[in-house]
Amino acid sequence: MFRILLKKEFLVELKSKEISASMLTFGIAVILIFAFSFNVPPDIMSTFAPGLFWVMTLFISTLGLHRMYAYEKEFDAFGFLISAPVDRGLIFLAKWVSGTLYLVITDLFILPPFLLFLQLQVSVSIGLAALVLIFGNLGLMVLGSLVSGLAMRAKMSEVLLPVLLFPLASPVMIAATKASAGLLKGEPFQSWQVWVFILGTFIISFGLVGFLVFDHITEE
Amino acid sequence: MFIQSRVNQIWFGLLVLALAIDVNTIINHTPMVPQQQWAQKIFYIHVPVAWTAFLSYFMVMVAGIAFLATKKTAWDRLGRAAAEIGTMFMILVLITGPIWARPIWGKPWVWEPRLTTSLILFLIYIGYFMLREFGGHPERIARYAAVLGIIAFIDVPIIFLSVKFWAPEVQSHPQVEMSQQPTGILGPFFYSLIVFTILYIFMMRFRIHTLKLQEEIETHAV
Numbered sequence: 001m002f003r004i005l006l007k008k009e010f011l012v013e014l015k016s017k018e019i020s021a022s023m024l025t026f027g028i029a030v031i032l033i034f035a036f037s038f039n040v041p042p043d044i045m046s047t048f049a050p051g052l053f054w055v056m057t058l059f060i061s062t063l064g065l066h067r068m069y070a071y072e073k074e075f076d077a078f079g080f081l082i083s084a085p086v087d088r089g090l091i092f093l094a095k096w097v098s099g100t101l102y103l104v105i106t107d108l109f110i111l112p113p114f115l116l117f118l119q120l121q122v123s124v125s126i127g128l129a130a131l132v133l134i135f136g137n138l139g140l141m142v143l144g145s146l147v148s149g150l151a152m153r154a155k156m157s158e159v160l161l162p163v164l165l166f167p168l169a170s171p172v173m174i175a176a177t178k179a180s181a182g183l184l185k186g187e188p189f190q191s192w193q194v195w196v197f198i199l200g201t202f203i204i205s206f207g208l209v210g211f212l213v214f215d216h217i218t219e220e
Numbered sequence: 221m222f223i224q225s226r227v228n229q230i231w232f233g234l235l236v237l238a239l240a241i242d243v244n245t246i247i248n249h250t251p252m253v254p255q256q257q258w259a260q261k262i263f264y265i266h267v268p269v270a271w272t273a274f275l276s277y278f279m280v281m282v283a284g285i286a287f288l289a290t291k292k293t294a295w296d297r298l299g300r301a302a303a304e305i306g307t308m309f310m311i312l313v314l315i316t317g318p319i320w321a322r323p324i325w326g327k328p329w330v331w332e333p334r335l336t337t338s339l340i341l342f343l344i345y346i347g348y349f350m351l352r353e354f355g356g357h358p359e360r361i362a363r364y365a366a367v368l369g370i371i372a373f374i375d376v377p378i379i380f381l382s383v384k385f386w387a388p389e390v391q392s393h394p395q396v397e398m399s400q401q402p403t404g405i406l407g408p409f410f411y412s413l414i415v416f417t418i419l420y421i422f423m424m425r426f427r428i429h430t431l432k433l434q435e436e437i438e439t440h441a442v
Contacts, residue, residue, distance in 0.1 A: 146371065150364045155354040163350055164368070167343035168375055171382040178386065198382050205374055213367045216288050219360075 001086055005094035012071060019067045019102050023060040027110040030056045035117045042119045049120055050180035054136065054173055056110070061103055061140050062162050065148040068099060073152060082218045092145060092214035096207070099141040100134070107133060124183050132183055135199040136176030142206045143169050149217040175199045222429040235422055238415045245411065251404040259323040264409055266316040268416035269309050270338065274376075276306030276420065277341060281373035284366035293435070296362040299369055301427035303348055305420065310342045333384040340379050344372045 013019050034052050038045060072078035082088060115122065144165060151160040175198040182192025222228055246264040253260040283299030286292075317335045318328035329335075348368050355361035 143371075146367075150351065150368060153360070154351060154356055154364075156350075160347065160350055160354060164344070164347040167340045167347065168371065170340050171375065171378040174382040174386045194385055198378065198385070202378050205378065206371070209371060209374060213288070213370065216363050217367055219363060 002090050002093060005086070005090055006098055009094055009098035013098075013102065016071075018071075019064045020106060022067055023064045023102065023106040024109055026063050027056055027060045027106060028113055030059055031110070031114050031117050038118075042121070045118050046120055046122075046184065047181075049118060050177045050184060052118070053114060053180065054176045056114070057103065057107060057137065057176075058140060058166070058169065058173060060106060060110075061099075061137075061144055062165060064099065064102055064106070065141075065144045065165075066158060066161060068095065069148050069152040069157075078152075078218075088215040088218050089211040091218070092149070092210045095145040095149075096138075096142050096210065099145055100137050103137045103141060104133060107137065122184055124186070128183055128189060131196065132176065132179045135196060135203065136172065136179070139172035139176065139199050139202045139206075140169060142203055142210060143172070146206065146210045146214070146217070149214060171198060171202055175202070222426055228425075231422055235415075235419055239419070242408075242412050242415050245408045249404075250408050253405070256324060259320055262316050262320045264412045266313065266320060267409070268413045269312045269316060270334070271413060272416050272420045273306050273309035273313055273338070273341075275417070276302045276309060276424075277345075277369075277373055277376075279424075280306065280369035284369035287362060287366040288370075293362070296366070297428055297431045297435075298424075299365060300352070301424055301431060303345060303365070303369065305423050305427060307342065307345045307349075309420075310338055310345070313338045314342060331383065331387040333380050333387075336383040336387075337376060337380045341372065341376065344368075344375070348372065 034056070038048060038052075040048075069078070072081065081091065114120075147164045147168065148161055151157045151164060154160050175195040179192050179195035179199070182195070242264075246261055250261065250264065252258075279302035280299050283295045283302060287295035287299060314335075317332075317338070321330050321332075321335075322328045348365065351368060352361055352365055355364050
């Protein structure tokens, strides 16, 4: 059942490409603004880079999350989805996993212009970089899928989503930024592994909570 | 009615008296801590207020779990009252924290884990009230608020830990040091803590009562 739900998420996106297109364009626009606002030498920019990258990811995740639920809101497809005999925890898992995948793919597309426009030169271990990227995005999206479920049917949902998401996501932002900084500086994994553990704790805690409470969020 | 009840009136009178004794004790009968002098005295208020705020947010989570399990309106009412009073106390934490920080650290804001966690929680609860305001149907709002109350409290230890590791240089929090201070400090401190806890319980009872009245009025209006 989980696979069917996941397939549905991807098929909808493949047909419209709304989420990926909006996240990608918005991401590049944000990089441009960063480049203009932080007109500093590359060595100083490299100290800001991890924070800027995750701020950008947080912004684009908000946009993606909004679109993710907007589809179903527009055609009341969500009503049909939750009336199907499906464990709602699985709906949450499908949204979380698909959202993380969109975000990781968008990040991968955005990384080259990010490095190019901000004139950054990096040489990092691909495996560790993938670990940080996936953990950071899993952390953002586990919370995002949960919070956007809350904000979706409220009035002013587009305002409510970031207002709720940003403070709740602060541990993810801190941990992902610190882990990326350790990675970029070439420090050994042992010196920044604590941040990966914090991200892991966050992902497991909110993954479990989301799975358990999503039923109450989607109840009609 | 709450205010007309003789028991509540006596409780209110005793609370005012206990608070007056608390303030007098803090000003006149607590020892001056070297280097910190008068600035340290804010902690007889700051710590009990912070304790009450966190206790209140813990209550929001408990009420949230109980509401989702039972769907009884009383739990939603308790959660809402605890969220409101907790946020009020959290505002006091965010005011009294910088009052102490300025003379001690030389700047009004320091990214100290407890203070930072308080600020983040406060922001989360601003969102909580917005959700309650714009959530739509009252029954749905109650469910959403319960879920958010649970999420917010689960986030607390993770926020605290991440800020602690993020700014390891800021560790000198007087709450820890107070246990090593002379006995003249601990007695008034615990007295203040108890008075604020009783004040909190009294405020909660009053707010739950007014929320109940409000619901009755709304039901009759419909």
